[in-house]
Amino acid sequence: MEEQKGIREDCLIILKAIWSNINWDNVGAMRRMKIYEEFASKIKSSAMTSSLVRFVEKMMQKFEIREIGNAEVLVILQKGQDRKMLKVLREETTILMLLLREWIGIKKEKHKEKEAKKNEEQS
Numbered sequence: 001m002e003e004q005k006g007i008r009e010d011c012l013i014i015l016k017a018i019w020s021n022i023n024w025d026n027v028g029a030m031r032r033m034k035i036y037e038e039f040a041s042k043i044k045s046s047a048m049t050s051s052l053v054r055f056v057e058k059m060m061q062k063f064e065i066r067e068i069g070n071a072e073v074l075v076i077l078q079k080g081q082d083r084k085m086l087k088v089l090r091e092e093t094t095i096l097m098l099l100l101r102e103w104i105g106i107k108k109e110k111h112k113e114k115e116a117k118k119n120e121e122q123s
Contacts, residue, residue, distance in 0.1 A: 010076045011088050012099050014056060017070040022063050040097045047089035052082040
């Protein structure tokens with residue numbers, strides 16, 4: 001059970017890194033409306049491989065990401081847990097997306113608080 005939780009956390013770290021590197025200037029308003037469904041769908045299709053590195057490459061290609069500057073992702077890719085992680089990515093996409101959306105929401109709230117504080121200081 002603990003191993004499964006660790007694998008899920010590692011998958012989430014990779015997904016966060018990919019999400020964080022999407023160039024939102026290239027994502028139109030209509031596409032943004034369904035971006036979570038698109039992201040989940042691309043996770044499932046990209047996870048249909050035997051290599052975690054290949055999964056990351058496919059996701060980067062699909063979202064036109066040139067590089068992921070995250071050392072933590074590199075460590076995860078070198079763990080040798082490809083099969084287990086790919087299985088989690090395929091079978092637990094919904095859970096991973098809920099966790100990702102929760103992280104995105106927290107990130108947005110922190111940004112709003114920071115902006116509000118900045119505006120308050122300028123007043």
